[in-house]
Structures are given as C-alpha cells and as structure tokens.
Amino acid sequence: MAARCVMVLGTSSGAGKSWLTTALCRWYSDQGLKVAPFKAQNMSNNARVVPVAGAGGAGGSGFAAWGEIGSAQYFQALAARAAPEVRMNPLLLKPEADTRSQVVLMGQVSAELSALPWRGRSARVWPQIAAALDALRAENDVVVIEGAGSPAEINLHASDVVNMRVARHAQARCLLVADIDRGGAFAHLYGTWALLSHEEQALIHGFVLNKFRGDPALLAPAPEMLRERTGVPVVATVPMQWGHGLPEEDGVFDDAAQGRAGAGGALHTTVAVVAYPRISNLDEFQPLKSVPGVRLLWARAPADVAGADWIVLPGSKSTAADLAWLRAQGLDAAIAAHAARGGRVLGVCGGLQMLGEALIDTHGVDGNAPGLGLLPLVTAFAAEKTVRHTRNTFGALHGGWQALSGTVVAGYEIHHGQTAQHPAMAAAGDLAHEVVPGLAWQNARGNVLGLYLHGLFEDGNALHALFGAAAPTLETVFDRLSAGVDSWFAPGVLASLVSMPNHAPALDR
Structure with a gap:
C-alpha cells in the first residue's frame, strides 16, 4: 500500500512550512511509523551532501555517489529517523544571480536544465519528481511533503511542480499555514483557499495559525467564521517560537x-x-x-x-x-x-x-x-x-x-x-x-x-x-518540536490525517 501523504503548504514564504514539516516528521516517527520527507523543488543555497540511490551508496568514493539536497530536507530526514537521500528533494535550484540559478536534479548539476527558462523546465523535471515521490511512498508508511512559497501563485500554476500538482498526484491531506504575526492571517488563508480549484480546495484539511503571541481565545469568532466560509477548520494555533533550534530555511536572519x-x-x-x-x-x-x-x-x-x-x-x-x-x-x-x-x-x-x-x-x-x-x-x-x-x-x-x-x-x-x-x-x-x-x-x-x-x-x-562547550543536539530539538505539535494541534487531528485512505475526509468538515 502506498504511504499516506500529509502536505504542509503556506500562504507565503516564511510562514513556517519547513520547521512544521520537520516537527511532523518526528511526531509521526514517534508513533512507530516509517516516515520520509519530500519537497519536489527547493530554491536555496543551503544544501547538504547525501548519497545518490543506486550510485554506490554512502561508502562509494566516486563523484556520482554523492549529491545535493536542500538543508531543510536533510534535517527533516533526520527528524524522521530516515537516511537523507536525493529522492527527498529531487529538484534543487541554487540562485547564482537574481535571474539565474544552478539546477540540481536528483542530486547532480544539470547544465542543460540550468540554461532553460524557468517555465521550460517543468515538463522535463516532472517525471523524475513524480517517480521520486512514488518510490518514497512505496517504501514508507507516511511521507510528509513540504510545499514552496504559496500554492496560490496563479501566474505559476500552469508550470507548478511543487505545490498543488504534487498534492493532487499524492492525494495528500494538506495543512495550510499562515504567519499571524505579520497580520492579515485570516485574509491570507481565505484568499489562498479561494484561488484554488474545487478539486484542490478539497485537499485542504486544516488551517494553522503560526507565530501567535497572546491569548488564543481572543481569536474568536474569526476561526469559526473562516470555517463557515470554507468548510476548513483551524486545527492549530502555534505560539511564537523564539529560537526553535532549526536553521532558517530561506536564510532569514534573526x-x-x-x-x-x-x-x-x-x-x-x-x-x-x-x-x-x-x-x-x-x-x-x-x-x-x-x-x-x-x-x-x-x-x-x-x-x-x-x-x-x-x-x-x-x-x-x-x-x-x-x-x-x-x-x-x-x-x-x-x-x-x-x-x-x-x-x-x-x-x-x-x-x-x-x-x-x-x-x-x-x-x-x-x-x-x-x-x-x-x-x-x-x-x-x-x-x-x-x-x-x-x-x-x-x-x-x-x-x-x-x-x-x-x-x-x-x-x-x-x-x-x-x-x-x-x-x-x-x-x-x-x-x-x-x-x-x-x-x-x-x-x-x-x-x-x-x-x-x-x-x-x-x-x-x-x-x-x-x-569548551556544546550546543543542544538535533535530537533534542526534534523531540521538543514533536512535543510542541502534539500540544498545539487539536486532539486527534494529526492521527486522523493518516488513519484513513487519502480520498476519505480526514476531519469533520
């Protein structure tokens, strides 16, 4: 049976997708499930070296035995207690200038793809992205997928290979995260949902308010009003996490x-x-x-x-x-x-x-x-x-x-x-x-x-x-994040996202 997929989408970059995906990887692993992370396309100059499947493994000495993935997926794999490898981030874009990126496909630099225009790459890379995801699903109980930016960028929808195309392919149960500290979170959530197709809206199973400072009771009646308009509940209100211990995915300086x-x-x-x-x-x-x-x-x-x-x-x-x-x-x-x-x-x-x-x-x-x-x-x-x-x-x-x-x-x-x-x-x-x-x-x-x-x-x-000192270990960070999501999400929500076939509703909507 293919792994059940939980996907973390955001209303914007910096909403909190990466750290929440990391936390969910550890939480599902803590439930005794075999878990892998996945992000179809990452744009980042923060990269890690991992084995390329089928190229000699970690012990190989040849150049082809090693590849690059985004650092976020590397840490997510460690949180999932899985060995990091290139299928977890099949496409990595490393910006070299404002209008040019080096393209890394399945861990290896592709000069040919790097020379293509942005929209011209989609048809070339999607088969390998889909194959990587399908392979991970065949080998795991749960795949926790991270989106990129916002899924409602309608100018990019036709060439999308990282957000809703992935969600539809995996029939993933999606969580949509907004940064409430920036203001306008309910508008961000509603606007993002409204710009999706009906088929894609049906994949959104919960809204998450991230970086909240204050008493969650003060949010009422907005969560219920949002549910009345969309049918989607607010399933978690996450307090502001100062110094959660993970590096910032997009190089956002503290x-x-x-x-x-x-x-x-x-x-x-x-x-x-x-x-x-x-x-x-x-x-x-x-x-x-x-x-x-x-x-x-x-x-x-x-x-x-x-x-x-x-x-x-x-x-x-x-x-x-x-x-x-x-x-x-x-x-x-x-x-x-x-x-x-x-x-x-x-x-x-x-x-x-x-x-x-x-x-x-x-x-x-x-x-x-x-x-x-x-x-x-x-x-x-x-x-x-x-x-x-x-x-x-x-x-x-x-x-x-x-x-x-x-x-x-x-x-x-x-x-x-x-x-x-x-x-x-x-x-x-x-x-x-x-x-x-x-x-x-x-x-x-x-x-x-x-x-x-x-x-x-x-x-x-x-x-x-x-x-003469030590920093907290990553294991300590992962365990703290897992305990956090266990308390911040409404009871039973995380379990319900993986407890039924992907086509069934995860929550009472």
Missing part, C-alpha cells in the same frame, strides 16, 4: 537577537558572519546561537564587524560577485584591519577562496578576481563540482586557532575549483601552513584560517575544542 549571547552566560566571543548577497550554507552557523557566551552577528557593513572577536567569511554561490560586493561595502578594508590587529578570521569554502591572492576561472564557472590577500593561496575554478562527505584530523595549528590541533572533525564539501599555495609567493618564502591536506590552511601569524570543510560548528569535537 536580527532581533543580534545583541544577545547564545544560551545566556557572560559574553566572551562575538562572531561576525559576513552576509553577502549569495551567501550559502549559512545554516552551519546555527549551533553558535546556542553556545553559552557566544554572540552571533550578521555583518553587512564595516560597522557590523567593529568590536568582533572573529570575522567569518562563509560559503558563497557566486564567489567573485560576492567578493566584489564585499569590497563595495568597504568590508575588505575592515577585515584586513581586523586581521592586522591579530583578530581571528575564518573563511569557509567560498570564504576560503576569497582569503587567497586570486580567483582564476578559465571555464566560465564563477569569474576571475583578485582575492583579499590574507592567505598566500590561489584558487582555480573547475567545471566539475566537488561534492562529498569528509572526515579529517587537524594537524598542528598555531596562534588563535591552536585549540583545533589534533581535533577530529566530520563535515562535507560542496565547491567548484581547487585551492593551492601560490607558487610565486612560495618562491619568495611566503608559505601557507597546510593543516589539513588540500582542505585547510592558516597564515604565518596563525590568526587567519581557511578551510573547505562545511559543518565545523556542527561537530561536537570542534565546539568543545573552541569553546
């Missing part, structure tokens, strides 16, 4: 928390992460929000890094363009001055490439550019992308990063190009100290470190070495 040290305690380290326009894999910094005494800042101007103990240059989906943006903001001079004073600088992936002397692009992958000159390295971009898990031991470090010496860390790589010592600078005696072969280097002074490894702060060994 600027409201800029001045607070994570998890309390006396402030001892301020970490400023440069937030350039094409920042990628920013979710790997989420654990820093929970380390006692650490304050995490998102820096967009020189004033934002003033007084920081660390400046971090994160990954980038467009390294040369983000480097140009960084210079335009005057952040290059601020970073150089910070390093000259002995302040710690960390570059991750694209950030590592920026720290070197030059970016060389003979394949038209990213662009040529002079680097920041803080490490005597040069990066040559390659047409083939490196995508793999990695586990390494840091060699002997010195200076500000000495605490990492001998630390075993696990993470992942997603990058175009390779980085190496600048030959002319080596001849002049300016050598980078290679602390992990081919992956990590530091300067002679020891305060600037660059590495290709993503996930440093998600590794408990690294957190303990750097801060």
Whole structure:
C-alpha cells in the first residue's frame, strides 16, 4: 500500500512550512511509523551532501555517489529517523544571480536544465519528481511533503511542480499555514483557499495559525467564521517560537537577537558572519546561537564587524560577485584591519577562496578576481563540482586557532575549483601552513584560517575544542518540536490525517 501523504503548504514564504514539516516528521516517527520527507523543488543555497540511490551508496568514493539536497530536507530526514537521500528533494535550484540559478536534479548539476527558462523546465523535471515521490511512498508508511512559497501563485500554476500538482498526484491531506504575526492571517488563508480549484480546495484539511503571541481565545469568532466560509477548520494555533533550534530555511536572519549571547552566560566571543548577497550554507552557523557566551552577528557593513572577536567569511554561490560586493561595502578594508590587529578570521569554502591572492576561472564557472590577500593561496575554478562527505584530523595549528590541533572533525564539501599555495609567493618564502591536506590552511601569524570543510560548528569535537562547550543536539530539538505539535494541534487531528485512505475526509468538515 502506498504511504499516506500529509502536505504542509503556506500562504507565503516564511510562514513556517519547513520547521512544521520537520516537527511532523518526528511526531509521526514517534508513533512507530516509517516516515520520509519530500519537497519536489527547493530554491536555496543551503544544501547538504547525501548519497545518490543506486550510485554506490554512502561508502562509494566516486563523484556520482554523492549529491545535493536542500538543508531543510536533510534535517527533516533526520527528524524522521530516515537516511537523507536525493529522492527527498529531487529538484534543487541554487540562485547564482537574481535571474539565474544552478539546477540540481536528483542530486547532480544539470547544465542543460540550468540554461532553460524557468517555465521550460517543468515538463522535463516532472517525471523524475513524480517517480521520486512514488518510490518514497512505496517504501514508507507516511511521507510528509513540504510545499514552496504559496500554492496560490496563479501566474505559476500552469508550470507548478511543487505545490498543488504534487498534492493532487499524492492525494495528500494538506495543512495550510499562515504567519499571524505579520497580520492579515485570516485574509491570507481565505484568499489562498479561494484561488484554488474545487478539486484542490478539497485537499485542504486544516488551517494553522503560526507565530501567535497572546491569548488564543481572543481569536474568536474569526476561526469559526473562516470555517463557515470554507468548510476548513483551524486545527492549530502555534505560539511564537523564539529560537526553535532549526536553521532558517530561506536564510532569514534573526536580527532581533543580534545583541544577545547564545544560551545566556557572560559574553566572551562575538562572531561576525559576513552576509553577502549569495551567501550559502549559512545554516552551519546555527549551533553558535546556542553556545553559552557566544554572540552571533550578521555583518553587512564595516560597522557590523567593529568590536568582533572573529570575522567569518562563509560559503558563497557566486564567489567573485560576492567578493566584489564585499569590497563595495568597504568590508575588505575592515577585515584586513581586523586581521592586522591579530583578530581571528575564518573563511569557509567560498570564504576560503576569497582569503587567497586570486580567483582564476578559465571555464566560465564563477569569474576571475583578485582575492583579499590574507592567505598566500590561489584558487582555480573547475567545471566539475566537488561534492562529498569528509572526515579529517587537524594537524598542528598555531596562534588563535591552536585549540583545533589534533581535533577530529566530520563535515562535507560542496565547491567548484581547487585551492593551492601560490607558487610565486612560495618562491619568495611566503608559505601557507597546510593543516589539513588540500582542505585547510592558516597564515604565518596563525590568526587567519581557511578551510573547505562545511559543518565545523556542527561537530561536537570542534565546539568543545573552541569553546569548551556544546550546543543542544538535533535530537533534542526534534523531540521538543514533536512535543510542541502534539500540544498545539487539536486532539486527534494529526492521527486522523493518516488513519484513513487519502480520498476519505480526514476531519469533520
């Protein structure tokens, strides 16, 4: 029997689809069901490395054994107690500019699809999306599906491959989520429902009000009035979740928390992460929000890094363009001055490439550019992308990063190009100290470190070495979310969504 499907739709981006899908994955798993997440199409530069089914598995060493999916589906799989893999997010769009994205289909970059116009891709990708969903349904009891943006974008309905087309294909029982903190939630819910076809309206089994602050009793009589107009009940009112512990799916920065040290305690380290326009894999910094005494800042101007103990240059989906943006903001001079004073600088992936002397692009992958000159390295971009898990031991470090010496860390790589010592600078005696072969280097002074490894702060060994502390585990986060939805949803609603054949009504409507 095919898995029963529960789908989380939103009235807008940022309504809370991703974290609610994660919570439902853990809740249904807690009921003893075999669960898998699914999102047909994700647009995000937050990606994780996972095995490609049938390509050698996690132990394979070949390039084709690994692929990319959106980080949200990676975490949802862990919440479901399932092994993350590419079928859970068959289509990933990684924005490289306002009008251009790299297309990743079933984990692998497709140059052909990347060159097609947006609407021209639908017919090409739908068969593989449908096949991936059908395969997951055949292997699981429940598939929890996440939509994208809003299902009522009528200009995109004809080319839809992620919202109601998926819902109809799976005959999913859908929950529609609205962010009530923004205002207008009842209008958002009604308007979204009203723009759907009658067939699609029948798939909406409950409305969810998310990010509510106050007494839920004050909402009356609006939920009942909405039900009278639509036949759909409000099945949950979710209180505002400050610091729920999951990275934000769309890279929404928590600027409201800029001045607070994570998890309390006396402030001892301020970490400023440069937030350039094409920042990628920013979710790997989420654990820093929970380390006692650490304050995490998102820096967009020189004033934002003033007084920081660390400046971090994160990954980038467009390294040369983000480097140009960084210079335009005057952040290059601020970073150089910070390093000259002995302040710690960390570059991750694209950030590592920026720290070197030059970016060389003979394949038209990213662009040529002079680097920041803080490490005597040069990066040559390659047409083939490196995508793999990695586990390494840091060699002997010195200076500000000495605490990492001998630390075993696990993470992942997603990058175009390779980085190496600048030959002319080596001849002049300016050598980078290679602390992990081919992956990590530091300067002679020891305060600037660059590495290709993503996930440093998600590794408990690294957190303990750097801060003598630990962040809450993902298991703790997942269990807390599961307990939350168990209390926020009306009794019996979640069970009813999977207790009958998909064509039967889940609730008394």
